[in-house]
Amino acid sequence: FFFFQAEDGIRDAQESRGLGDVYKRQTQSTWGLYKSEYIKMSRRFDSKVNSFSAEGKLLQVEYAVEAINKSRPGIGALIKDGAILGAVKDVVSALLERTRQSEKIYCLDKNIYCVVSGVSADGNYLIDYARGLAQDYRFQMREYINVEKLVVDICDQKQYYTQFGGSRLFGAAFIYAGYDTTHGFQLYNSDPSGNYAGWKATAIGTNSIAANSFLKDEYQEDINLDQGLDLVVKSLSKTLDTSSPSADKIELLVLQLDENKSVSYTHLTLPTIYSVQISVVAVSLKKK
Numbered sequence: 001f002f003f004f005q006a007e008d009g010i011r012d013a014q015e016s017r018g019l020g021d022v023y024k025r026q027t028q029s030t031w032g033l034y035k036s037e038y039i040k041m042s043r044r045f046d047s048k049v050n051s052f053s054a055e056g057k058l059l060q061v062e063y064a065v066e067a068i069n070k071s072r073p074g075i076g077a078l079i080k081d082g083a084i085l086g087a088v089k090d091v092v093s094a095l096l097e098r099t100r101q102s103e104k105i106y107c108l109d110k111n112i113y114c115v116v117s118g119v120s121a122d123g124n125y126l127i128d129y130a131r132g133l134a135q136d137y138r139f140q141m142r143e144y145i146n147v148e149k150l151v152v153d154i155c156d157q158k159q160y161y162t163q164f165g166g167s168r169l170f171g172a173a174f175i176y177a178g179y180d181t182t183h184g185f186q187l188y189n190s191d192p193s194g195n196y197a198g199w200k201a202t203a204i205g206t207n208s209i210a211a212n213s214f215l216k217d218e219y220q221e222d223i224n225l226d227q228g229l230d231l232v233v234k235s236l237s238k239t240l241d242t243s244s245p246s247a248d249k250i251e252l253l254v255l256q257l258d259e260n261k262s263v264s265y266t267h268l269t270l271p272t273i274y275s276v277q278i279s280v281v282a283v284s285l286k287k288k
Contacts, residue, residue: 069208073117085114115204126154203235253268
């Protein structure tokens, strides 16, 4: 009796060991499948904003830049005694009522203006954020904020969203034009990554490569107002699909100093405001 009982026990142990080996093999196979899928998922670097690709790139930043490159263009240029900002307005439908404010050019403070290109909602948030920074600085220091300091603060906010998961980058790029007593008139641009740079003339948005190439060839230092307006409008024409753009789509803003050494601006929005004769394209903005 005891002999058969011991034999049954050995047989049960062998069967359980065999089942254990089968379970172990199944577990290893399942983990191998999960591991392979995990490796595949880990290679999708573009799914996370804070993960570098194998080439050392943040792909979400490049996607945000691509969104900006598909939006309406903006251009800025320094002239001898000021700065000019230009943009192409969005014309969605003839039934859409015109807004009472600029669609592309915004005031950040009395001495700083900007052109925005990209996702409008993202741009509006950053514009309100920049206005708050400028007002806080003026309240504390009793003077207008320096242009570059405001640009740096905005770019710090942009860069913050490239380091934390669960958030989306700001799909908006800016060209800033402003004046302060330290450096005079200045022109900067910034991208979704938080980088910024100073320029004498630059373009963002659709066909910005063609516009920047044109500016590189045609821009000269110490150009006057008429030459600057001619240059900006010609550059905007390079970004449009038509060789004869409508003047209603072009929006311009000129920053200069008045007789009291204060920053004054002239907002040029309709074809009845200013006259710029252009030989390349058929655009005429008539002075009021």
